[in-house]
Amino acid sequence: MRCGIPGSICHVINPRNREKSGSTPPTAKTNSAMNCTRDVISDRPLLMLPWLAHGHLSPFLELGKRLSRRGFRVHLCSTPANLxxxxxxxxxxVELVELHLPDLPKLPLHLxxxxxxxxxxxxxxxxxxxxAQSSxxxxxxxxxPSLIVYDFLQPWAATAAASRQIxxxxxxxxxxxxxxxxxxIAVKPxxxxxxxxxxxxxxxxVTRLHRLTAASSDSPSDGARVIQCIxxxxxxxxxxxxxxxxxxxxxxxxLLRKKELxxxxxxxxxPHYHLNDELSEFFxxxxxxxxxxRGLELSEVCxxxxxxxxxxxEVPLEDALPKGFLEKTLGRGMVKEEWAPQEGILGHASVGAFVTHCGWGSITEALGSGVPMVAIPQHLDQPLNAKLVTELGVGKEVIRSVDSSLERSYRGEELARVLREVMVGGESEEMRRxxxxxAEVLRGEGEAEEDMVATRLARLLNDGDAVEQRPWSRNWAGDEGRRRRKEEDKVHEKAMNTQLQDHACLGCNNFCMDRHYESGSGS
Structure with a gap:
């Protein structure tokens, strides 16, 4: 039997019942930016194609909604099961458009x-x-469409668009x-x-990451797909x-990829929940x-x-959880099955910490809500995201222990210790601050960054640039191609190095220049 915990593993209630932070409305969009964008947007739609996961569908939909408010006509394309x-x-x-995959014996429609x-x-x-390329x-x-926005696993979408001057x-x-x-590690291993x-x-x-993203007998690796997509x-x-x-x-x-991010x-x-089920796919x-x-029980927090x-x-909670856990935590703990309104909970004034596996969607929700995090990452990019949480000074990571079989796993005692540090420890007030x-900075910058995305996309449409103007890049073996690409890379690297000089030497972002934590200590 396997049991599961969603991206919001648990929300810990602050015993100090902290007050809601004053939320200021996002910066209003300037009329000039909006008018500039609308003047150059084509009447033809923008088509979005995310990977077939909820953690990808949701940000694509959110980006599409913001572009729609800025004058774009947006279609979001995915399978009926995903939509x-x-x-x-x-x-x-945003208009939803169904993409139908071919019938495969192992993959019924609901999968x-x-x-x-x-x-x-x-x-x-x-x-x-x-x-599904033909579909x-x-x-x-x-x-x-005049433009497509695609995800990291389908380079064929960009190739199909380029062949149609999209x-x-x-x-x-x-x-x-x-x-x-x-x-x-890919460019400079x-x-x-x-x-x-x-x-x-x-x-x-690293081994787990390679195993999860490795090539199959008839398909390239995820890493190769990403490089192509870039x-x-x-x-x-x-x-x-x-x-x-x-x-x-x-x-x-x-600088590394020689393409601006x-x-x-x-x-x-x-928090009005346009997704019926925003949950992790890890169990x-x-x-x-x-x-x-055990960690929740020992921590004594709500x-x-x-x-x-x-x-x-599915099994009854009484069978899935340790015997007596529900009784021992009665009155200070609530265990809910299947679904909870994560954004609404994170926005509640009583929530003092967020225990998360560090999927990027959950981290950004916690950052946007101003809630400190307790990180228990599992795989893929999650361990790296957990390090960012610590670097920013907005949470701490629970460090795995090595057992007698040399397996690394989380221990309840360590989770309880970190929970109490984040909730009521000496640095808890600073983490909340x-x-x-x-959250205030992200709210202030969000509208401006969304405006910039709309402006840059509109500029592409205005230029009519269906593909990046590097005709020689398709002939890597040619002497002229190598020479032209080398010259261009030198110019790009010089420009990016100039930008990096101001902050590449820092150990962390501007929010935590005076705050570093020792690795391996749970701090």
């Missing part, structure tokens, strides 16, 4: 999404998505710290990453973050769940814990 989680009456001007997808079928879902091309021909821009719904770190606070703690995490993106790449938290990582990754803002939606084992329960199970493996300050 079923979107409430049709709250799409903010044309990563939700409830068994891990062993992930390669089949990727293969089926690749086979996507039919959509391009019928909708005739502009294609990559949108990465991940953090810039993780993206720049992973780009560094023998050199140390210049920002040592962002790292994997051990080789096991190269095919017109002029720049969009990324779900803000300069207020990841400026140096944005600039460094732009443009932040979209964190795209946190208002903990029963033993891992027992350690979480909590809400949201628990879910893989489809078809930093979290509130961060």
């Amino acid at each position: 079923s989680s979107v409430k049709l009456d709250n799409c903010g001007g 044309h999404t990563t939700r409830n997808l068994p891990p062993y079928l992930m390669s089949d879902l990727k293969a089926a998505f690749d086979l 996507f091309c039919q959509l391009l021909d019928s909708l005739r 502009i294609a821009v990559l949108f990465l719904p991940i953090g810039a710290a993780a993206y720049s770190f992973l780009s560094h 023998t050199e140390q990453f210049p920002f040592p606070s962002i790292r994997f703690d051990d080789d096991e995490e 190269e095919l993106s017109s002029r720049f790449v969009l990324i779900k973050t803000s300069r207020g938290i990841e400026e140096k990582y944005l600039d460094y990754a732009s 443009i932040p979209t803002g964190i795209l946190v939606r208002k 903990m084992s029963k033993q891992e769940m027992a350690e979480i329960a 909590f809400m814990w949201v628990v879910r199970f893989p489809k078809g493996e 930093r979290s509130k300050e961060m």
